[in-house]
Amino acid sequence: MTRSKPVxxxxxxxxGPGDPGLLTRRAYDALVAADQVIYDRSVPEPLLDAIRADAxxxxxxxxxxxxxxxxxxxxxxxxxxxLCAVRLVAGDPFAHDHVVKEVQAVARTAVRFEVVxxxxxxxxxATYAGLPLTGVRTTVDVDDVATLDFEALAAAxxxxxxxxxxxxxxxxxxxxxxxxxxxxxxxxxxxxGDGTGETQYTATSTVDNFVAAALxxxxxxxxxxxxxxxERNQLSWWxxxxxxxxxxxxxxxxxQAGVMSARLRTYGAIPCEVPTIAVEPPRTPAxxxxxxxxxxxxRYAWVIFTSVNAVKAVWEKFAELGLDARHFGGVKIACVGDxxxxxxxxxxxxxxxxxSGEQSSEGLLAEFSPYDDVLDPAVVS
Numbered sequence: 375m376t377r378s379k380p381v382x383x384x385x386x387x388x389x390g391p392g393d394p395g396l397l398t399r400r401a402y403d404a405l406v407a408a409d410q411v412i413y414d415r416s417v418p419e420p421l422l423d424a425i426r427a428d429a430x431x432x433x434x435x436x437x438x439x440x441x442x443x444x445x446x447x448x449x450x451x452x453x454x455x456x457l458c459a460v461r462l463v464a465g466d467p468f469a470h471d472h473v474v475k476e477v478q479a480v481a482r483t484a485v486r487f488e489v490v491x492x493x494x495x496x497x498x499x500a501t502y503a504g505l506p507l508t509g510v511r512t513t514v515d516v517d518d519v520a521t522l523d524f525e526a527l528a529a530a531x532x533x534x535x536x537x538x539x540x541x542x543x544x545x546x547x548x549x550x551x552x553x554x555x556x557x558x559x560x561x562x563x564x565x566x567g568d569g570t571g572e573t574q575y576t577a578t579s580t581v582d583n584f585v586a587a588a589l590x591x592x593x594x595x596x597x598x599x600x601x602x603x604x605e606r607n608q609l610s611w612w613x614x615x616x617x618x619x620x621x622x623x624x625x626x627x628x629x630q631a632g633v634m635s636a637r638l639r640t641y642g643a644i645p646c647e648v649p650t651i652a653v654e655p656p657r658t659p660a661x662x663x664x665x666x667x668x669x670x671x672x673r674y675a676w677v678i679f680t681s682v683n684a685v686k687a688v689w690e691k692f693a694e695l696g697l698d699a700r701h702f703g704g705v706k707i708a709c710v711g712d713x714x715x716x717x718x719x720x721x722x723x724x725x726x727x728x729x730s731g732e733q734s735s736e737g738l739l740a741e742f743s744p745y746d747d748v749l750d751p752a753v754v755s
Contacts, residue, residue: 382409382453384480386473388466388492389417391499393570394424401490402428409457410434412448416464416594418571425462442472446479453485464594465495465539469515496537499569499596503576504610506602510534519544524551531557535601542567542591549585557581564598564606567591572644573619574612578603615642625650630682653683659691666691670701678708679725680735685717699723710738 385404390396397405405411406428413422415437426435438445438461445461452459467473467489480487496513500506507513512530516522516538530536540548545565553559559582566576567588579587581599588595602609612618622643624631635645656662666688668674679685692698699722707725709715711733715725729737 381486382456382458383486383488384449384453384459384461386461386463386467386477386487386489388490389413389421389462389464390493391465391495391502391570392418392421392568393498393502394421396493396498396570397421398490398492401492404458404460404488404490405429405462407458408433408460410436410452410459411462412436412438412445412459413462414438414464417462418464418593420571442475443479446476449476450480450483450485453487463492465498465515466492469494470517472517495539495569495594496596496598499539499566499574500535500537500598500601502570502574502612503564503566503596503598504606504608504612504614505535505537505564505598506605506609507535507537507598508602511537513537514539516540516544516548519547519551522548522551524555528552528555528557531561531599536597536599537601538597539569539594540597542588542593542595545585545588545591545595545597548597549581552581561599562603564601564603565591566596566598568593569596570612572639576606576610576613578606612642615640618642620644621646623648627651627653627683629653653687655687662687662691663695666695666697669705670697672704674705676706676708677702678710678738679714679718680710682714682717685714685721689721708738708742710735 385408387401387404389401405425408429411425411429411433413435422435449459449461461473461476463470463473467477468491477487477489494513495515497507511534512527514537519540527536538548559580561581562578563581563584564576564578565584565588566574568574577587584597617638620643622638622645624634624638624645624647626634626649628647628649631647631649635647638645669677692701702723706727707718707723708727709718709725710729712728715728718725727738727741729741731737731740
């Protein structure tokens with residue numbers, strides 16, 4: 375009996391303008407299933423880091439090298455070996471001539487392929503900068519500034535908004551081309567660097583002066599013309615978040631820093647996770663084991679949990695000793711706050727007391743019923 379050879383495939387994926395949150399669901403599914411990812415060097419490193427974090431452990435990541443035919447050969451070879459090969463492209467795949475040629479090369483073979491669209495870089499960055507591209511609009515993701523038809527761009531600008539994604543090193547050539555094509559030098563223009571990134575910055579200027587305004591910008595930038603620049607202060611939401619650009623130290627443990635960092639990012643901050651504490655088991659487990667034994671034997675009326683870490687530690691000890699939630703029967707549970715209470719509920723136990731006011735030890739004590747000074751409850755902290 376012959377074993378059938380595994381069937382591979384090639385997936386061309388649009389990565390969007392850079393923010394990992396702008397990946398489509400179909401794009402994400404393809405990336406986490408990939409055995410090999412060949413990416414454009416223009417794909418932002420933070421986006422690649424986010425993808426690597428969720429990808430297969432043995433997934434291979436490498437930059438695209440050579441002409442479209444060379445890249446297509448690498449993709450076809452991987453697919454014929456039974457692998458899922460992903461070609462990751464900034465913006466949308468079909469916005470780039472070289473990627474279209476790669477797709478055509480794969481299409482000439484019997485290899486299965488898919489093309490997953492992405493948010494265009496120019497459109498996405500303009501939206502993040504608060505620059506609406508309404509009505510008849512023109513957007514271009516420029517791979518080679520020498521191929522730009524500036525006469526056509528000038529004509530398009532007379533009909534509606536124009537957005538160009540270009541390399542920062544090509545800004546002078548774009549300025550000269552627009553002016554030579556008859557675009558008025560006093561036309562307002564917005565220049566956005568690190569589009570959709572944590573340090574996105576938008577400068578406004580005019581066509582004849584925007585190169586100086588973009589001094590210090592690197593990588594890909596987006597130029598936006600005729601796009602409601604006057605209303606940008608009102609519509610710019612990404613750069614106007616309350617903590618935008620602030621670096622905030624998150625000193626929590628590595629396991630707990632993620633939730634806080636995610637909340638900070640929603641307000642525009644850049645979280646810097648530097649754990650200054652570590653949660654470790656006691657050097658001598660005898661004290662914990664005695665407390666657990668007393669709980670099981672019915673020695674305590676109350677158990678107070680003062681942190682999520684305490685809940686985790688007790689439950690790990692329960693699992694080690696072959697115990698479960700039933701052994702809390704007859705014991706009342708108090709929690710210092712909602713997060714700790716949620717951790718207790720996750721184990722199938724409903725706490726009897728959670729402070730309704732201040733979420734702290736003081737708040738819990740203020741609501742705790744009077745108890746005997748000698749027969750006080752056990753506290754698990």
